[in-house]
Amino acid sequence: xxxxxxxxxxxxxxxxxxxxxxxxxxxxxxxxxxxxxxxxxxxxxxxxxxxxxxxxxxxxxxxxxxxxxxxxxxxxxxxxxxxxxxxxxxxxxxxxxxxxxxxxxxxxxxxxxxxxxxxxxxxxxxxxxxxxxxxxxxxxxxxxxxxxxxxxxxxxxxxxxxxxxxxxxxxxxxxxxxxxxxxxxxxxxxxxxxxxxxxxxxxxxxxxxxxxxxxxxxxxxxxxxxxxxxxxxxxxxxxxxxxxxxxxxxxxxxxxxxxxxxxxxxxxxxxxxxxxxxx
Numbered sequence: 001x002x003x004x005x006x007x008x009x010x011x012x013x014x015x016x017x018x019x020x021x022x023x024x025x026x027x028x029x030x031x032x033x034x035x036x037x038x039x040x041x042x043x044x045x046x047x048x049x050x051x052x053x054x055x056x057x058x059x060x061x062x063x064x065x066x067x068x069x070x071x072x073x074x075x076x077x078x079x080x081x082x083x084x085x086x087x088x089x090x091x092x093x094x095x096x097x098x099x100x101x102x103x104x105x106x107x108x109x110x111x112x113x114x115x116x117x118x119x120x121x122x123x124x125x126x127x128x129x130x131x132x133x134x135x136x137x138x139x140x141x142x143x144x145x146x147x148x149x150x151x152x153x154x155x156x157x158x159x160x161x162x163x164x165x166x167x168x169x170x171x172x173x174x175x176x177x178x179x180x181x182x183x184x185x186x187x188x189x190x191x192x193x194x195x196x197x198x199x200x201x202x203x204x205x206x207x208x209x210x211x212x213x214x215x216x217x218x219x220x221x222x223x224x225x226x227x228x229x230x231x232x233x234x235x236x237x238x239x240x241x242x243x244x245x246x247x248x249x250x251x252x253x254x255x256x257x258x259x260x261x262x263x264x265x266x267x268x269x270x271x272x273x274x275x276x277x278x279x
Contacts, residue, residue, distance in 0.1 A: 225256035
């Protein structure tokens with residue numbers, strides 16, 4: 001059914017393309033004539049779209065991960081008179097290769113996009129995602145930092161903030177991690193972003209701020225095991241035995257599997273002498 005839906009939409013692409021080209025030549029952007037037949041005079045002209053109809057289709061197809069149809073739309077864009085191997089084309093093709101885990105091809109297209117526009121935030125952010133997926137955190141960090149240095153925002157700022165902040169946590173730069181996770185919370189608050197703030201604050205010894213952030217994370221998702229694990233640590237460090245035990249029990253109940261975090265909780269429990277119901 002989904003395949004037929006895409007075929008139907010791509011089949012009608014020729015009709016839309018003819019209308020698009022006629023509007024482009026006349027500089028008058030109204031609705032297609034088959035939408036409201038016999039209607040009165042055309043409406044006021046609207047600004048010319050920055051992307052071709054093929055690239056608009058590509059954006060949609062990338063979002064729904066329809067890779068085969070995306071390849072066809074990109075092929076149309078490549079041979080279209082107003083298209084060709086533009087920066088937007090190479091960025092879209094890199095995103096497609098990234099979805100297919102074809103990392104070398106993605107890197108090649110991003111390099112070509114950066115040759116055409118070295119200050120394009122989308123190209124640098126996707127290069128950062130590529131390095132992150134390859135496990136090259138140093139280069140991923142450099143790409144993300146460069147992306148944030150531009151005035152214009154990249155397409156997916158939330159994922160950039162989260163991944164850069166996680167790299168800061170990995171590198172034990174907790175103040176930078178806290179600031180970047182807070183940017184993610186401002187952009188689009190989520191359990192993960194508030195958990196990151198809570199972890200960074202806990203590592204900085206800011207226990208009150210850590211608890212506030214972890215409570216925010218818990219409101220957004222009350223079954224995240226890491227949130228309960230760090231809440232247990234905060235309660236252990238602040239001498240609240242009953243709450244520490246309850247948070248620990250719930251962390252185990254929702255299947256906390258982070259071995260390092262479990263070990264840290266157990267070591268802290270042994271140090272303070274409470275927190276584990278089995279004591």
